[in-house]
Amino acid sequence: MTEKHDIVIVGGGPAGLAAAVAAYDAGVTDVVIIDREEAPGGVLRQCIHNGFGLHKLGRELTGPEYAAVYAAEAVKRGIRILRETMVTAVSPDREVTACSREGILKIEAGAVILAMGCRERSRGALNIGGTRPAGIFSAGTAQRLINCEGYMVGKKAVILGSGDIGLIMARRLTLEGAKVEAVCELMSYSGGLTRNIVQCLEDFDIPLYLSTTVKEIHGRDRLTGVTVVAVDESRRPVPGTERYIECDTLLLSCGLIPENELSLAAGIPLDTITGGALVDERRETEIPGIFACGNVLQVHDLVDYVSDEAELAGRSAAAFVRGEISQEKTVTVSAEKGIRYCLPQRVHTDAGKTELYMRVAAPAERVKIVARDGERVLLEANRRRVAPGEMEKITLTPEMISGAEEIRVSLEAWK
Amino acid sequence: MKKELVCIVCPMGCRIRVDGIGDALTVTGQTCRRGEEYAIAECTAPTRTVTSTLHLEDGRSVAVKTAAPIPKEKIFELMAIIRAATAKAPVRIGQVLIPGIFGTDIVATAAVD
Ligand code: SF4
Numbered sequence: 001m002t003e004k005h006d007i008v009i010v011g012g013g014p015a016g017l018a019a020a021v022a023a024y025d026a027g028v029t030d031v032v033i034i035d036r037e038e039a040p041g042g043v044l045r046q047c048i049h050n051g052f053g054l055h056k057l058g059r060e061l062t063g064p065e066y067a068a069v070y071a072a073e074a075v076k077r078g079i080r081i082l083r084e085t086m087v088t089a090v091s092p093d094r095e096v097t098a099c100s101r102e103g104i105l106k107i108e109a110g111a112v113i114l115a116m117g118c119r120e121r122s123r124g125a126l127n128i129g130g131t132r133p134a135g136i137f138s139a140g141t142a143q144r145l146i147n148c149e150g151y152m153v154g155k156k157a158v159i160l161g162s163g164d165i166g167l168i169m170a171r172r173l174t175l176e177g178a179k180v181e182a183v184c185e186l187m188s189y190s191g192g193l194t195r196n197i198v199q200c201l202e203d204f205d206i207p208l209y210l211s212t213t214v215k216e217i218h219g220r221d222r223l224t225g226v227t228v229v230a231v232d233e234s235r236r237p238v239p240g241t242e243r244y245i246e247c248d249t250l251l252l253s254c255g256l257i258p259e260n261e262l263s264l265a266a267g268i269p270l271d272t273i274t275g276g277a278l279v280d281e282r283r284e285t286e287i288p289g290i291f292a293c294g295n296v297l298q299v300h301d302l303v304d305y306v307s308d309e310a311e312l313a314g315r316s317a318a319a320f321v322r323g324e325i326s327q328e329k330t331v332t333v334s335a336e337k338g339i340r341y342c343l344p345q346r347v348h349t350d351a352g353k354t355e356l357y358m359r360v361a362a363p364a365e366r367v368k369i370v371a372r373d374g375e376r377v378l379l380e381a382n383r384r385r386v387a388p389g390e391m392e393k394i395t396l397t398p399e400m401i402s403g404a405e406e407i408r409v410s411l412e413a414w415k
Numbered sequence: 416m417k418k419e420l421v422c423i424v425c426p427m428g429c430r431i432r433v434d435g436i437g438d439a440l441t442v443t444g445q446t447c448r449r450g451e452e453y454a455i456a457e458c459t460a461p462t463r464t465v466t467s468t469l470h471l472e473d474g475r476s477v478a479v480k481t482a483a484p485i486p487k488e489k490i491f492e493l494m495a496i497i498r499a500a501t502a503k504a505p506v507r508i509g510q511v512l513i514p515g516i517f518g519t520d521i522v523a524t525a526a527v528d
Contacts, residue, residue: 048466048478048524062466064478064525068508147468150476175467175494195423199463203487385428 002106006030006321007314008096010087010262011115013042014303015294015310017070019113022314024077028321032107033074033081034098040074040081041067042117044303046144049168051195056304066303090114090266092287111289111317114263114277115310118256118295120165126254130217133224139165139253143172152176154249158226159183160214162190162197163389164301166253171200173249180204181245184212184228186235186254189363191389193301214250215242223248256299266290273341274298280330281347281354282316283309288325291317298343298357301391305357326350331404338364338411340388347401354396360411363387368414369394373404382414416440418458422450433458461487466524467494469512470501477506477527483519497521504528 006028009016012035020031039045044052047063054060057069074081085100094109120138137145137153143165145151155178159166162185170180183201188211190197201208209228215237216227230241258275260268268277268285276297277285283293293313294306319325328350335342335358342358356371364386371379371394378400386392396407416436422429422445431444431454440458442451456462462484468476485493493516502512506527513521 045525048468048480050464050466050480060464062478062480062524065508068526147478150468150470150474175465175490194421194428198421198423203463203490 002108004108005032006110007032007113007317008094008107008109008111009033009113009115010090010096011035011042011117011294011296012037012040012081012083013115013117013294014044014067014070014306015117015296015313016040016042016113016115017067017074018307018310019115019291019293019314019317020079021070021073021077022311023113023318024079024314026315026318028110028318029077031079033079034085034087034096035081035083036086038084040071040083043140046140046147047168048147049172052303054304055302056307063303070307087262090262090290092267092290094289109289110321111291113310113313113317114285114290114292114296115294115313116259116262116296118258118299120252121255121257123252126160126252128214128217130227131219133217133219133222135219135223135248136217136250136252139163139169139251142169142249142251146172146176152178153251154178154223154247156181156247157249157251158214158228158245158247159251159253161185161253161255162192162208163253163255164192164196166251167192167196167200169251169253170206171204173251174204174206178249180206181247182206182228183208184214185210186213186231187211188233189387193389213237217250218244223250226250256295258296258299260296263292263296268292271341271343271345273335274343276343278345279343281344281351282319283313283344284316284320289317289320291320298341301389305391309357331401331406333407333409336408336410338362338367339369339409342409347396347404347407349402349404350398351401352398354401355393356396356407356409357391357393358409359388359391360386361388364411366414367411370410370412371396371400372408372410373400373406374408378404378407386411416458420454420457422453424449424453463487463490465490465493467497469497469521469523471504471506471527472501473504475504475527477502477504477512477523478525479512479521480524481517481519482511482522485517485519489517493517 044063044067052066089097215229229237293310330346466480
């Protein structure tokens with residue numbers, strides 16, 4: 001069976017929902033969202049903690065509440081959401097193949113928006129030595145088991161990785177009666193938001209060991225403990241610093257990877273740093289008519305920015321369907337000293353006001369983000385503190401972009 | 416009293432120091448008034464919004480939160496009450512599931528059919 005739709009969105013999480021609503025409001029009403037779960041909302045359905053929506057909606061919501069706001073907007077507009085349906089392929093000429101219990105569905109799409117989100121780095125990808133007992137979970141899996149399936153994962157836990165999910169789960173396990181012995185972080189700083197360090201660890205006296213990792217896993221059927229070890233500046237274990245911590249549960253919160261198998265199979269070039277597609281200021285990938293937004297494009301710190309980015313992608317896809325395409329050339333945006341990546345990676349010279357999103361390479365104080373065209377300074381933005389865990393953004397005006405040959409962004413001392 | 420804390424009201428993350436006793440607290444290091452209010456509240460009467468899940472009679476569960484922040488030292492008492500309670504599906508978002516507890520209500524944050 002082949003259908004035809006103006007816009008097909010792959011993924012019904014916060015990005016997919018916001019993109020659909022924005023595309024509809026931009027005048028393209030034939031929008032279909034395809035989602036593999038039984039209900040839209042994506043990972044937000046298991047993020048029952050609060051702190052979502054402060055920037056975007058002006059109030060503090062839990063994950064399910066934030067998702068419900070956008071799902072309701074989509075439903076109000078009559079946007080079709082195909083549930084329990086898995087997209088298995090997207091072709092470069094925008095034919096989307098999906099399968100569900102009803103069989104295989106093919107859709108010829110006017111534009112495609114990729115909003116598949118990301119997944120967690122697994123034990124296999126971390127190369128931790130030792131046995132292979134039960135009791136080792138990625139933090140997000142434990143979150144889903146506890147919050148959605150109603151299973152408690154263990155009684156005594158160690159958490160490796162101090163990203164936000166790890167911190168949130170340290171509190172969640174504690175509230176449900178488990179003892180969290182420690183959170184270990186390989187880096188010399190936490191990748192999580194300050195508010196999570198305060199409210200998830202300090203509130204419950206959970207120790208955070210920086211520059212520390214798990215060296216060995218012990219136990220045969222069930223985890224019995226882990227050996228942790230301090231690491232030096234080049235992240236190599238320091239001999240003699242090993243310590244055994246008894247525990248029955250190890251949660252891994254060691255980074256998120258954009259889920260781009262579909263994009264790769266479609267031949268969409270990816271950025272080696274973000275793990276997401278290379279895009280222009282409208283979030284169009286290097287294949288015309290295929291857009292990307294949310295955590296499949298770059299891992300965000302706040303869902304509010306996911307919604308912003310998705311709305312931009314939704315409006316852009318609507319413009320593409322209407323045939324409004326820029327004929328101007330693009331200039332590259334590159335991340336230099338102190339900046340890990342900068343997105344979008346290219347900008348049309350006729351772009352309007354353009355926000356550049358970026359992550360810094362390491363925590364710093366009293367710095368400025370500088371955007372240059374060659375040697376000419378376009379913009380300087382002072383920051384009192386920056387940290388890799390928090391996304392930074394600067395806004396370029398059309399005047400700055402129109403004459404530029406290249407845009408280079410770096411982090412410099414503020415004097 | 417002497418306490419150092421990181422302000423979490425906005426991403427600036429100012430490091431704030433609170434000195435003094437009783438009502439005579441001096442706050443230094445903040446950049447704005449909200450930081451001062453946060454620091455004083457943290458040192459005198461810290462509060463937290465608590466989120467968790469609550470059992471439904473049919474074996475499923477529903478996500479819940481306190482409708483307003485409660486005193487921080489009551490968190491575990493509140494968790495014991497949530498754990499002992501059950502509710503009946505269907506539940507809509509915002510529905511009060513446990514009323515009048517530490518000056519607020521426990522409300523559903525997700526809908527269950
Ligand atoms: S003191 Fe003000 S500026 Fe500083 S972190 Fe708190 S709210 Fe932000």
